[in-house]
Amino acid sequence: MKRILVMSLILLLSFITGFLYFENKKLQVTIKQSEKLNAEQKKILDMKEMQLYYSKHPVSADLALNYESWVISTMLAEQLVEDSDGKFKREWGIFLGEIAQQRDVDPYIVYELLRIETGGTFDPKVIGPKTRFGHAYGMAQFMKNTAPWIAEMADLPYEDKLLFDPIYSIQLSVEYLRYLYDQYGNWDHTLTAYHRGVGGLQTYIDNNGHSKSAYAVEIQEKAQEFDLLTYSP
Structure with a gap:
């Protein structure tokens, strides 16, 4: 009986450890996705700010800030x-x-x-x-x-x-x-x-x-x- 209880505790601890590991991984992924999203949002805001700046200067009609570049x-x-x-x-x-x-x-x-x-x-x-x-x-x-x-x-x-x-x-x-x-x-x-x-x-x-x-x-x-x-x- 005691052996069964010990085994059960080991399995429970293994389950909890595994659960926490995967939850931590999910959290890291979420953080990275958030950082990437924030970086992209900042880039978009920067581009809008720059477009506003350039709108105050004469710029050739075929020139525009390009996201990819x-x-x-x-x-x-x-x-x-x-x-x-x-x-x-x-x-x-x-x-x-x-x-x-x-x-x-x-x-x-x-x-x-x-x-x-x-x-x-x-x-x-x-x-x-x-x-x-x-x-x-x-x-x-x-x-x-x-x-x-x-x-x-x-x-x-x-x-x-x-x-x-x-x-x-x-x-x-x-x-x-x-x-x-x-x-x-x-x-x-x-x-x-x-x-x-x-x-x-x-x-x-x-x-x-x-x-x-x-x-x-x-x-x-x-x-x-x-x-x-x-x-x-």
């Missing part, structure tokens, strides 16, 4: 914010990630170009020194004789004051780089043409026998130092 864009943004010591804003990085993916342009090339053009400040209000062609304006340093037709190509409105809008500057720089890369098929030509103009590119080639300007080399070398993501048109 959001993770890549946010990772990129965090990386660029850290690299720039907070000078390059998170919302700029997310937008750059989205438009770079949609236009198939290396975002690190764009980021390094904007760094050089602003002297490392990423100041959207910067005005370049006066040249015989006039001043260059904004983070991407476009001149008033070039920006309007690039804006038209990007299906964007144009006003001089928009050159100081960071989101607008990023769009113009990506569209122009995409256009130049389609023309030349390599970054040396593309970046030297961006810096010197199409006529200046040809002059540089005539004088040097190549298009590998210091400007083009620096941007590409700096862009290659990033290893989180890889883009190549």
Whole structure:
């Protein structure tokens, strides 16, 4: 009788232990599902916040924040914010990630170009020194004789004051780089043409026998130092 009682207690304890084990497993699964749901909800809320932010800026009609590419864009943004010591804003990085993916342009090339053009400040209000062609304006340093037709190509409105809008500057720089890369098929030509103009590119080639300007080399070398993501048109 005593042996039967002991066996019964052992079986009962085994049952309770097994029950608690599976209940704990179910609880862990529920917690993970809850965390995943909360993360997805936060992502959706973040996207809505970003969409509201972008609604206040001129954005090409065919561009929109994409849920599937959001993770890549946010990772990129965090990386660029850290690299720039907070000078390059998170919302700029997310937008750059989205438009770079949609236009198939290396975002690190764009980021390094904007760094050089602003002297490392990423100041959207910067005005370049006066040249015989006039001043260059904004983070991407476009001149008033070039920006309007690039804006038209990007299906964007144009006003001089928009050159100081960071989101607008990023769009113009990506569209122009995409256009130049389609023309030349390599970054040396593309970046030297961006810096010197199409006529200046040809002059540089005539004088040097190549298009590998210091400007083009620096941007590409700096862009290659990033290893989180890889883009190549």
